[in-house]
Amino acid sequence: MYRRLGLAFAAVLLLAVSAFRLPADDGVFQRIVKSLVSFYGTSLPEKAYLHLDRPFYASGETVWFKAYVVEADSHRPDTLSKVLYVDLLSPRQRVVAQRTLRLSGGLAHGDLALPDTLATGTYRLRAYTSLDAQRQPGLLLYPGPGHRPNCCPTRPRPGGERPHRPAVFPEGGNLVEELESEVGFKAVDGQGHGVALQGTVLDEQGQPVASLNTRHGGMGSFRLTPAPGQRYRAVVVLPGGGKAEYPLPTSQPTGYTLHVSETADDFVVVLRRRMAAGAAPAGPALLMAQVRGSVAFAAQAPLTGTAPITAMLPKAKFVPGLAHITLFDEQGTAQCERLVFVPNPPGIRLTLAPDKPSYATREAVRLKLTATDAAGQPVAGAFSVAVSAPSSAFADGPTIASHLLLSSDLAGPVEDPGYYFREPQTPEIRQALNDLLLTQGWRRFVWKELLAGQLPSREFALEQGLSVSGQVLTAAGTPAGGRQVAYLQTNPTREAQMQTDASGRFLFRGLDGLDTTHVMLRAPSKKGEEALRIRLPAPPPAQAQPNALLAATAFSTALGEYARRSAQQQAQARSAKLSQGKTIALEEVSVRGARPRVVADGAMRPYSNANAVVLQVKDDVVNDSKTLIQYLAGRVAGVVVTGSTVNIRQASTLQNQSGGSFLIEPLFLIDGAIVSGEAFAAYPLKEIQTIDVMNQSAAGLFGSQAYGGVIAAYSRQGKDGPAKDPKAAFVGSRGGFLSFQMPGYYRAREFYAPRYEAAAPVQGPDPRLSTLYWLPEVRTDARGQAQLSFFAADAVGTFQATAEGVTTQGTPMRGTATFVVRKALAK
Structure with missing residues (x-):
């Protein structure tokens, strides 16, 4: 079912000079096109985008999101992957929450309840499949109730630190002597954010040859014609008033230049080449333009001198997105590259129309959503709609169009x-x-690698259901092919075995329908061999900084108001829950209980010291090859180890019907998860920090399954705290053992949206102050329309409805509308 192997190609020739011609069938062009086909057919890249109900949150609130996963080349949502991971990363880039979602047609929705203990900061949501890893721009978490309202994160003040070198990028790739080039530059501060600069480009004699001034985002450009043998430098005035000098790249004596400008209908490409004196004429160069593998233009032309050759590339021949324009020499080597952007055609629209411009509190609001293509015809698609209070401070945040077509x-x-x-x-x-x-x-991709046949390899298997895949490696890090891998899970108990393939990879399928369960993998080494390692697919690396931090002056007022509204909303929500149904007032009562015990390993235990004998495993066992059962032998009075079995005297003997006695195995736990006696016996000691041994008295805590006593081991990575990332590489992989929590599919909650009927009595306060409405699943009908209705809450002011989604043909769409809610007049 790997069907993304085709490549759209249409030779487009609308040229300003007659020097261009169709590519000759000499193998160079065919090799380039074949490489593109191979890339998309092998890597099967995907993109993931999350539509959120609003741009920032307070601790204690809920993040509602809709996930759109599309094929990277066509942007169609019918993806091969059926499993999506959504992570919430802390400001320190630690996973503090994760959702595992089942994708249906590339779509899924879910929610994240933010604990009220989360610290203020910029958190990041990232969504990814096993095939591709894309990250959602930053999620700003504002302090919830009880936090100081002025502790929001701020961008470092311009001039407070020296910015990074204004990186300089000659158009096409290189500066060539005596050939004019457009040179782009970008100035950023220590946090990676653009800063405003101005300055001058000087030659070696100190003469100005160009001026530079940043525009949006600390970026700008200038024109430069390098003189032979000259070196250039930029002298800039920093935001704080200081000056700094930065050298420009050295120009080359020979080479190619490429310059792109645009008109309303065309991209205008100007090519030049400077050759060494007396050099033999070279073969024709190849100019090609493609968007995500779809070739829109290809033609050859000789470039034998510095005289420019111009090509007109009609925009109508390009699909929307980033177009990649490349100039290849006669050998098929990429010499110049340039990106241009092709927007959605003007007629593509997603509109939201409220039936009234303003509403009273708790009045019914009706919205009509309409999706049309470039010709104004209705289109089918999947969309999500959020209605919340608008914030101008985040007006330029990411959208589904900006993400899929650009970022x-x-x-x-x-x-x-x-x-x-x-x-x-x-x-x-x-x-x-x-x-x-x-x-x-x-x-x-990089053309040099792609044309050399260095296609990206897929690290791990395509996930079309919940599965556990990975790779077994030797101690030296080489693939361990043909090795046995044992799989054990709890809740429910399941065991399986398989052999790794030649590259050491394994895949256990058929885990759909499970809730979160504890999984252990074991890959035994051969006699005399060092312990093997088990590697799971690693999640995408966290970006160091978010995309949308704003200066404090830009959002302090907005977030201060938001914090106040959030505190009010959460207080009303608690009050509303108390008012639902009958309540009973209780006299003062005293509740006593035992606090869960915490020992040196930091793990929480439901039993006290009196219940257990605790063995502390010393830190110097890291290189010890013993197993748990070998370590237990002879260490605890009353614990008898015979071969691979363990029994606890006075807790494990029962009589049968004939009067004889038999032994009952104790209950075995690792990090609180029930495991089989065989798995417990083979578990490596070096993974364990403490072992608790309990007799039959433990049955009061663990039920009849603990009639033979309990032996509970706690690993060095089993401390209470943020959940381990199940996709992290080498998590607990020592001694050929790997232990982790395998999450099941998350069941999304339903957004609370009360209905107020005219004849119904007035209910308690409506807590919806930030997000009035969230509907993650909206489909257009044959007319390209969908009807939505909900009720306004008690909050007054301006609200913005935002719809996002993608059509069945892969067109990202976004639309907005605003309306006002006013206080209802007393009857």
Whole structure:
């Protein structure tokens, strides 16, 4: 069912000179196209985007989200992957919560309840499948009730620290002597955010040859014609008033240049080449333009001198997104590259229309959603709708269009991605977008590697259901092929075995329908061999900084008001829950209980010291090859170890019907999870920090299954705290053993949206102050429409409805509408 192997190709020739011609069938062009096909057919890249109900949250609130996973080349949502992971990362880039979602047609929705103990900061949501890893831009968490309202995160003040070197990027790739080039540059502070600079480009004699001034996001460009043998430097004035000098790249004596400008209908490409004196004429160069593997233009032309050759590339022949324009020499080596952006056609629209401009509190609100294509015809698609209080401070945040068409195909984060999609598209916005594409490179592949046959390998198996996959490696890190891997899970108990393939990989399928369960993997080593290692797929690396931090002056007022509203909302929600149904007032009571015991390993225990004998495993056992059962032998009075079995005297003997006695195995636990006696006996000691042994008295805590006593081991990684990331590499993988929690599919909650009927009595306070409405599943009908209705709450003011989604043909769409809620007049 790997069906993404086709490549759309249409040779487009609308040229300003007659020098261009169709590519000759000489193998160079065919090799390039074949490499593109192989890349998308082998790597099967995907993109993931999360639509959130609002841009920032307070601790104690809930994040509602809709996930859209699309094929990276076509943007169609019918993806091969059926499992999506959504992680919440703390400001220190630790996973503090995770959701595992079942994808249906590339779609899923869920929610994250934020603990009220989360610290203030910028958290990050990332969504990814096993095939591709994309990250959602930053999620700003504002302090909830009880926190100081002025402790919000701020961008470092410009001038407070020396910015990084204003990185310089000659258009096409290189500066060539005596050939004019457009040069892009970007100035950032220590946090990676653009800063405003101005300065001058000087030659070796100190003469100014160009001036530079940043525009949006600390980016800008200037024109430069390098003189032979000259070196250039930029002298800039820093935001704090100081000065700094930065050298420009050295120009080359020979080479190619490529310059792209645009008109309303075309991309205008100008090519030049400077050859060494007396050099023999070279073969024709190849100019090719493609968008995510779809070739829109390809033609050959000789470049034998510095005289420019111009090509007109009609925009109508490009699909929306980032177009990759490349100039290849006669050998098929990429010499110049340039990115340009192709927006959605103007006619593509997603509109939201409320039936009234304003409503009274608790009045019914009706919205009509309409999706049309470039020709104004209705289109089918999947959408999600959120209605919340608007915030101008985050108006330029990410959207589904900015992510799929722009950010996801660029290297590194894009600051204020929504800015480039503002309507109307002014010359200033188009210039800022040009600066961005001059300074930020395409991220999916490198031509040199691709044409050399170095295709990206898929680290682990495609997930079309819950599964456990990984790789077994030797102690030296080489693949261990043909090795046995044992799988054991609890709740319910399941055991399986399989052999690794030649690359050491394994895959246990058929885990759908499970709740979160404890899983252990074991790969025994051969006699005399060092312990093997088990590797699980690693999650995508966390980006160091979010994309959308704003200066404190830009959002302090908005977040201060938001914190106040959040505190009010949560107080009303608690009050509403208490008022639902009957309540009974109790006299003062005293409740006593035993606090869960915590020992040196930091793990929480439901029993006290009197219940257990505790063995502390010393830290010097890291290189010990003993197993748990070998360590237990002879260490605890009353514990008898015979071969691979363990019995606890006075807790494990029962009589049978004939009067004889037989032994009952104790209950075995590792990090609180029940495991089989065989798995417990083989568990490596080096993984364990403490072992608790309890006799039959433990049956009061663990039930009849503990009639033979309990032996509970706690690993060095089993401390109470944030859940382990089940996709992390080498988690607990020592001695050929791996232990982790395998999450089941998350069951999304339903957004609370009360209905107020005219004849019904007035209910308690409505706690919806931030998000009035969230509907993650909206489908358009044959007319391209969908009808939505909900009731306003007690909150008054302006609210914004935002719809996002993607059509069945892969077009990302977004629409907004605003309306006002006013206080209802007393009857």
